[in-house]
Every structure is written in C-alpha cells, then in structure tokens.
Amino acid sequence: MAKKVVATLKKEGGAKYAKVIRAVKSPKTGAYTFKEEIMLEEDAKKALSGN
Incomplete structure (x- = not known):
C-alpha cells in the first residue's frame, strides 16, 4: 500500500510530497x-528536525 502512495506522490513538475x-x-x-x-x-x- 505504501508503495502505491509514494508512487502517486512523485509526479513530475508538481510539488514534492512526503x-x-x-x-x-x-x-x-x-x-x-x-x-x-x-x-x-x-x-x-x-x-x-523538531523546529
């Protein structure tokens, strides 16, 4: 399941999500x-980082 979520978050030209x-x-x-x-x-x- 996590692999699918990560794959959809890595679209080219868009904002980077984590x-x-x-x-x-x-x-x-x-x-x-x-x-x-x-x-x-x-x-x-x-x-x-805690900030």
Missing part, C-alpha cells in the same frame, strides 16, 4: 500510537 509517520505517546495510558501525515517535503524536514 509521507511522515510519527510515534505519539498517549499522556493517559503511556501507549504509543502512530500518526500518518502527507505534507510538503520542506515541511516534513522541518517537522522531523
């Missing part, structure tokens, strides 16, 4: 859940 998957810890239970987002490549680099 799929970002983050582990988020629940403050209530302490369990980790995964949050998936599709965003611009530049925004993804900023989000992953």
Whole structure:
C-alpha cells in the first residue's frame, strides 16, 4: 500500500510530497500510537528536525 502512495506522490513538475509517520505517546495510558501525515517535503524536514 505504501508503495502505491509514494508512487502517486512523485509526479513530475508538481510539488514534492512526503509521507511522515510519527510515534505519539498517549499522556493517559503511556501507549504509543502512530500518526500518518502527507505534507510538503520542506515541511516534513522541518517537522522531523523538531523546529
């Protein structure tokens, strides 16, 4: 499934997108859940660097 999503995001001449998957810890239970987002490549680099 991920291969299909990535392949459709790589269209020539368009904006470059990236799929970002983050582990988020629940403050209530302490369990980790995964949050998936599709965003611009530049925004993804900023989000992953922590800024």
